[in-house]
């Protein structure tokens with residue numbers, strides 16, 4: 001435990017290590033970095049990080065995987 005600011009920073013860092021694209025093991029922080037560097041579309045993210053380009057086609061067994069999360073991140077960045 002630290003100050004509220006330290007706790008918030010720690011939570012943010014831990015969050016950035018969460019894997020968004022399971023197929024290619026792309027972490028949330030990698031996608032955030034691509035957005036910070038100018039990625040604005042799903043295609044931009046795919047080219048910059050390979051997230052969303054795995055063998056599941058962003059879906060598996062009818063369950064959508066990484067694409068909705070990436071789109072939500074792009075929406076929040078607007």
Ligand code: FES
Pocket residue numbers: 020021022023024051052053054055056057058059065066067
């Ligand atoms: S989980 Fe992202 S392409 Fe499969």
